[in-house]
Structure formats: structure tokens, C-alpha cells
Amino acid sequence: MEVVDVHHHYGKRLVLRGVDFTLPAGSLIGVVGENGAGKSTLLRILAGELRPSRGSVRHGGRFGYCPQQVVVNDALTVRQHLAFFRAAFRLDSLGYAREVMDVLGFSDYLDERAGVLSGGTRQKLNVTLALMHDPQVLLLDEPYQGFDWDTYLRFWELASRLRERGRSVLVVSHLAYDTQRLDELWRLDGGRLQAQGREAA
Numbered sequence: 001m002e003v004v005d006v007h008h009h010y011g012k013r014l015v016l017r018g019v020d021f022t023l024p025a026g027s028l029i030g031v032v033g034e035n036g037a038g039k040s041t042l043l044r045i046l047a048g049e050l051r052p053s054r055g056s057v058r059h060g061g062r063f064g065y066c067p068q069q070v071v072v073n074d075a076l077t078v079r080q081h082l083a084f085f086r087a088a089f090r091l092d093s094l095g096y097a098r099e100v101m102d103v104l105g106f107s108d109y110l111d112e113r114a115g116v117l118s119g120g121t122r123q124k125l126n127v128t129l130a131l132m133h134d135p136q137v138l139l140l141d142e143p144y145q146g147f148d149w150d151t152y153l154r155f156w157e158l159a160s161r162l163r164e165r166g167r168s169v170l171v172v173s174h175l176a177y178d179t180q181r182l183d184e185l186w187r188l189d190g191g192r193l194q195a196q197g198r199e200a201a
């Protein structure tokens, strides 16, 4: 993914003031920033959901995006979500989706309606839906919110395996611990992205 000179303003409020970066294949990058720094705005632009006021975003290959707001339909079961997204992504099988579910530890919930899932389990479904077509570029907005500790650790194992298979993964969070798991940590501050020492996070 290549991002060049991205600016964005809401009315008079300038939120992004020239964001530039390249996300190479096989990288795991963290983006941190205070509340209101513009992290979600940036991700929505990278995902094509929001048009930047200026600048460009290009990427190759399949693309996955896990937004901060869970995008599931309360009336549908987990199985129905998988079937819906399988059709949308034109997948031959749900083999990889089931693997991700196993790693995140919620395979037993296939026939539960999303509306009755706990917050953390809904988030597991949210992450699975973003990953199930094995995207080359994956953007995750606060992906581990609501995860218990074991799931949190398994999430990072999953992210490392994606990197090993040449995927590019961008994880956005207002908190960054475990920064040794990342290749790089960037901070969004004053509308620009700056590389930050991982120890200083």
C-alpha cells in the first residue's frame, strides 16, 4: 500500500495534514495516537470509505478492513454471516475462516445469533469477517478491543503468521503495549505520522 500526502478536514477542522507511508509486503505495523488524533479517519480513507480532501492511496491485491464499529447483523447467526461473506468474497470454501475461528476460540458459536453474542465474541466475528478471504493488505482498527488475555495473545500469533506469509498488516490502537511484536510503530500526532521508537510507546 502506498499513501501519498493525504490531508483531511471536517469543515474547518484539519485532522490529517500530509500523511505519507508505504506498507511493504510482509510487514506488521502499529499506529498509535491520542483520542481524536485522526486514526479512524485515516483508516476510513485507506479503506476507501472516506475520500481524502487531498492526496492518494494505492494498494495491490485483496484488501481486508476491520472497522472499530462491529459490522455484524444482530438477526443473523455466525454461520449465516460466514455464508454471506463467502458469497461476497466468492470463496470456494470456508476452510480458512474456520481456521481463524479456531485460533480465536469461538468455533462453538456457529449457530448463535450475533445479537446474543458477548462483546468480545462479536469482535472475534468482526475480525474473522475481515480476514476470511486472506487479504494481502489488512487494516485493523482497535482489533483486540474486548478480547480476553488468551485471545489477545492468539490474535498476535495470527498477525505474526500473516506477516510471515507476506501479508501487510496495519494495526491501529490508542494503546500500544507489546510493541516488540511489531516491525515498526508509527504515531499520528498533529495530523502527521511519525516513526516512534518501539520502546518509547
Ligand SMILES: Nc1ncnc2c1ncn2[C@@H]1O[C@H](COP(=O)(O)OP(=O)(O)OP(=O)(O)O)[C@@H](O)[C@H]1O
Binding pocket: 010, 015, 033, 034, 035, 036, 037, 038, 039, 040, 041, 042, 174
Ligand atoms: N464525521 C465527522 N464529522 C466531523 N468531525 C469528525 C467526524 N469524524 C471525526 N471527526 C473529528 O475528527 C477528529 C479525529 O477523529 P477520529 O475518530 O479519526 O480520531 P481517533 O484518533 O480515531 O480517535 P479515538 O482514539 O477516540 O477513536 C476528532 O476531533 C473528531 O471529533
